[in-house]
Amino acid sequence: MNDSATQAIIALFLTSLIVRVLPVFLVHLFRTPAKLTKPDTPITTAQIAARQNVIQQKLSGSLPLAGNRVRNYLTEILPVAVFINFSVYIAWSEISKAPWPAVISLTAIGLMALSERLSLIPATLAGTGIYFLLRNNPMLTG
Amino acid sequence: MKNQTAVSQPINTPISEQKSTGHQDKKYIAIASQPVQKTLFWKTRFWKTSLQVLPTAGAIIPVSLLFGVLASQADWSVTEVFLISSLGFTGSGQFALLPLTESGTGLLTLLLLAVSINSRYLAIALVSASRLPGAPVKKALAAHMLGDEAYALETEQTSATTTLLIRSILFICWILSAVIGVWLAPYIPSEWLAEEINPGYPASAVLFFLSVNQLKVRLQSQFKMSDAHDERTPRKVKPSEQSSSCNLIRLIAGILISGVCILVLGSEYFWLPAIAIVSVFRLRRTA
Known part of the structure; x- marks a missing residue:
């Protein structure tokens, strides 16, 4: 194996550990005990007391419902933000290669996804077909 | 005609396989033991999920093939391409680092660049952490196999087993295609690799x-x-x-x-x- 290839492999493997594996274990560490406890696991007296204390604090309004907010953020807000950025990134990278074919093709794919008239394969085939047809059109490519 | 097939939708796990909480879990555990769950999964969900993932896997094949071809042109061996696709497993990162290795860029620069390009996975990994298997090794493996396409196919309702299956299929497709790309490289005309063709568009x-x-x-x-x-x-x-x-x-x-x-x-x-x-x-x- 050549050195440059080895360096690239090490860099990408470390990247995967940093951006994909580590966050998953960090989330696991910071979860509340209630989520980590399996239903058939016996609960200790200290855990019951801790939960009662949290419930009392929540009921009295002294503790904000941070858990719900975090869950709402991770399950609703963040995924939508990621998919918005995905869509914009794909559109941006394809438009920078071939503006008009990409705009027309991605608009068609987006409309097909929204209308639910075509499933993934037909929509992708249609969109890709439009893209390559327009890309080979001298009027659009100049 | 409203042709709404399961293929176009993110993959949800049926209610019987979803994670539940509280007394529902107790009921579930009482009804179905682990071996029965596994048999049910292999009988019903395995083929269905595989069929749902295959179109997406098919779309990433040209991209990975292209990587294999380009790596072969840069004198990378099959082993090196296999290792970078399996240990690295990131489309954009692999494509970005390939030309840099030819120019002799250092490890730290490569790492910083790769982390910057793939920083989106930080958010995606956090969001999808709850649907991963509980066992640490399986969890780490599933986390490593996370890709954009897999994330787009999964939902909060996707079970840990289905998540692992989706990611494994895409992961294996990616690696195999890259390796095949290396073998195909000598037979592919150079004009096919021109910028105008854009083989990554289907993906x-x-x-x-x-x-x-x-x-x-x-x-x-x-x-x-x-x-x-x-x-x-x-x-x-x-x-x-x-x-x-x-x-x-x-x-x-x-x-x-x-x-x-x-x-x-x-x-x-x-x-x-x-x-x-x-x-x-x-x-x-x-x-």
Whole structure:
């Protein structure tokens, strides 16, 4: 194996550990005990007391419902933000290669996804077909 | 004709296989023991999930083949391509680092660049952490196999086994295609690799379709939730109209913020700031 290839492999493997594996274990560490406890696991007296204390604090309004907010953020807000950025990134990278074919093709794919008239394969085939047809059109490519 | 097949939708696990909490879990555990669950999964969900993932896997094959061909042209061996595809497993990162290795760039620079390009996975890994298997090795493996396409196919309702299956199929397809690309490289005419051909477009098309679909499903569920909330708190404006228009404004604002971030920071470094700003903006508007 050549050195440059080895360096690239090490860099990408470390990247995967940093951006994909580590966050998953960090989330696991910071979860509340209630989520980590399996239903058939016996609960200790200290855990019951801790939960009662949290419930009392929540009921009295002294503790904000941070858990719900975090869950709402991770399950609703963040995924939508990621998919918005995905869509914009794909559109941006394809438009920078071939503006008009990409705009027309991605608009068609987006409309097909929204209308639910075509499933993934037909929509992708249609969109890709439009893209390559327009890309080979001298009027659009100049 | 409304042809809504399961292929176009993110993959949900049937209620019988979903994770549940509280007394439902006890009931579930009492009804189905572990071996029975596994048999049921292999009999029913395995082939169905595989068939649902295959179109997406098919779309990433040309991209991975292209990587194998380009790596072969840069004198990479089959073993090196296999290792970078399996240990690295990141389309954009692999393509970005390939030319840099030829110019003798150092490990730290390669690492910084790769982390910057793939920083979006930080957010995706956090979001999808709850649907991973519990065992540490399986969890780490599933986390490593996380890809854009897999994330776009999964939902919060996807079980740990199905998540692992989706990711494994895409992961294996990616590695095999890259290796096949190395073997095919001597037989592929150079004009096929020209910039004008853009063999990566089908993968972009698939990811765009899945992203729009996910946005639609998620925003629709948020419309319903906010509508239900509005019904409890009477207002002068018709609730459904108000929440729908607010969500549409937030979506357009999110797209604009993301576009501005790409313009200012570039398409390689915009991910984390853009995701952070869009999510904070949505959070503030939701609060």
